[in-house]
Amino acid sequence: MNRTPEWTGAAGAPSGPAAPRPAAHHLQPAKSLAPEQGSMVPAGYTAVRLVGAGRHATVFLCREDETGSEVAVKLLHVAVEEERPRLAAHSELLAAGAAARHPCSVPVLEAGVTSDHRPYVTQEFCPGGDAQSLLGTTGPFPAADVIAIGTRLALALHSSHRRGVLHLAVRPGNVLFDAAGDALLADHGIDRVLQRAAPGLGSVFDPLYAPREFFGWEKPGPAADVYSLGATLYALLNGAPAHAEAARAGGAELYEAVLRGEVPHPARPDAPEALLTLVSRMMSVNPEGRPPLTEIHRTLRLLLPDTHSSRVPALEPEPAPVLPLPGWDPADEDEQVTDTGAESARREARRQARIRLIAACTALVVFAGAATALTLLLGHGDKHPAASPTASPSTAVPRPVPTDQLPVLMPRHVTVTRADGQVQVTWQLPEQAQRISGYVVQAKVRGTQSSPRRTAGNADPVATFPANSVSPGTCYTVTSLILTNGIVEYASAPDMCHTGTA
Structure with missing residues (x-):
């Protein structure tokens, strides 16, 4: 399938030379909380302030009633009225929470569904903001910071894949910073929950960070997250996504740019050539042409300056996953295909696991x-x-x-x-x-x-x-x-x- 899909997307900040950056642990500015918004949060939490709101979700800084702890509650806008999709969404949120149990991911403390059937996740609050906001305020990141961030995100993604969860939404807005200024990956699998729970929403991915798999060419696998990670690192180096200019011209032009795969190196003479080459390979049009996360981690670890070595945990990627990863498509039991006996057995095993x-x-x-x-x-x-x-x-x-x-x-x-x-x-x-x-x-x-x-x-x-x-x-x-x-x-x-x- 190679049709041009519809979406809405905004181009990033203009590119420019790397500038000195303030410490990443500065606090986010408080946002006013309307009275009706405070009543949206799940039972057991009291809304303190609004952290951010997007097309598909709103994030609140909340206080947990039982403990008094401050947490971030991400509330999806979609209400899943039917019981079976609602239970499936809840189970996928639980799996996403398990995938986030890694030192380089934002910890998920709870996942559930509100009384009005809206899925939510409770996460540790990261006071340092997100990479997208920092791009808009301070411009491109120093190359050493990009290397440290990339190393951490590669570890987080590899751990998530090993637990059977694709991220499917790696982008600067999902790169958060804790109080120490260290990067953490957020929202493992959240876009997939949206896609399955409310197919009528249409495309929920960000096309500026999406590989061709998201446009229907192949079923997304681990290589899709590799592309999005590469596109994210490119934006951090460049100050804007690789295809921001095409996006300004319209959706069709952006789609064609993704398929052409022509990604020039960012104008960053301070960045190691090995880093720029790695990012280019990660954004290869063909999924088979992208390096695995183990290679990405190894390359970035070798490039990591001594001044930033303490910013990355002394961890190696875990062993490769044994179970197949879930993809973007609807549940396997809903597919009407003709297959061999062995394929039927594998599909039945996956169906039983889902049940x-x-x-x-x-x-x-x-x-x-x-x-x-x-x-x-x-x-x-x-x-x-x-x-x-x-x-x-x-x-x-x-x-x-x-x-x-x-x-x-x-x-x-x-x-x-x-x-x-x-x-x-x-x-x-x-x-x-x-x-x-x-x-x-x-x-x-x-x-x-x-x-x-x-x-x-x-x-x-x-x-x-x-x-x-x-x-x-x-x-x-x-x-x-x-x-x-x-x-x-x-x-x-x-x-x-x-x-x-x-």
């Missing part, structure tokens, strides 16, 4: 109405309450699994570590993990009534809490959720209490 993921999300949604009851039960040490025989499955108090099933259904080997401003709770999957629909991790803060909660899926048994929301001596309960015929049962591991400060 299990949606089932896990269903359990979490059903459980949401009973989460408060479970918190009260566990908070009082009662892990074997009597369930009401007349309550409906969606509102009943969750009931414990039979005692003889507890050893094979409860999480195993729970560990708690505290580092880098976070408390991370991890566990091993139960012996019969295939029966588990999801997990709830509850923190019982010593000396208070606070009980922050996190949810997780089978794919990534880990939950993260901001360190300032809990104190040394806090005990953590990891609970398996089992959904059977609409009834929620649970199996809790013994409490794990963290007594240290590091």
Whole structure:
């Protein structure tokens, strides 16, 4: 398919020579919050101010009611009214949150759906702003900064791909800076959630950072993120996207420019030739012509000046992914194709995996109405309450699994570590993990009534809490959720209490 699609896009700032840049940790200017906007945020959060708003989402700086912690809540504008797409969107947001668990990604603390059916994610707040805003205020980035940013983003993308999530929206607006000025990649897979949940929206990608795959030539894979990363680094060096001039002439001209693939080097005599050549290869028209993320990381790491070595974690890319990555197209089970027996088996395996993921999300949604009851039960040490025989499955108090099933259904080997401003709770999957629909991790803060909660899926048994929301001596309960015929049962591991400060 090679038709010219429709979109709206704005050209970037004009190019120019690199200028000295202020420290990236300057705070974003506060934006006024209209009264009606404050009511948009999900339950459990209080809006503090508006961080930014775009075509498809609004970001609020919020205060978490339970802990008082400041977080960023990204609320998608689309309301997903039908249950099945809504559950699928929720499950994909959970997967996206798991993909963001990397030192070079913005941590996702929670994902859910509001009472009016709008998907949202809660992330750590990054006070340093985003690269797109900095381009507009201070111009092109110094080459050394671009190398450090590229190294960090390559690590984040490789980790995300290994967890089975394509980013599909790498662009300067999704490169955020923390208080230390370090770059973090945000919004893993969010555009894909939009595309699947609301096909009527049309194209949601930014054509200035999009490879030809996004225009229908091939199904996007990891190489699509490589192109967008290259286009982002180009913009940081140049001060504007590679095809900004074509975009000013119109959508058709931009489309033709992407297909021609003629990308001149930015006028940056201070940039190493190896960096400019790498960016050019990353923006190759043909996906097969783009280097893998491992090579990109290795090349950028070699180019990294000693003055910037502390800006990049001493990490190597993780082993290559085993599972196939999700693409841009609709769900595989909706495709009408003729294939071989082996292809059918692979498609069925993917379909069953998706069904299990949606089932896990269903359990979490059903459980949401009973989460408060479970918190009260566990908070009082009662892990074997009597369930009401007349309550409906969606509102009943969750009931414990039979005692003889507890050893094979409860999480195993729970560990708690505290580092880098976070408390991370991890566990091993139960012996019969295939029966588990999801997990709830509850923190019982010593000396208070606070009980922050996190949810997780089978794919990534880990939950993260901001360190300032809990104190040394806090005990953590990891609970398996089992959904059977609409009834929620649970199996809790013994409490794990963290007594240290590091």
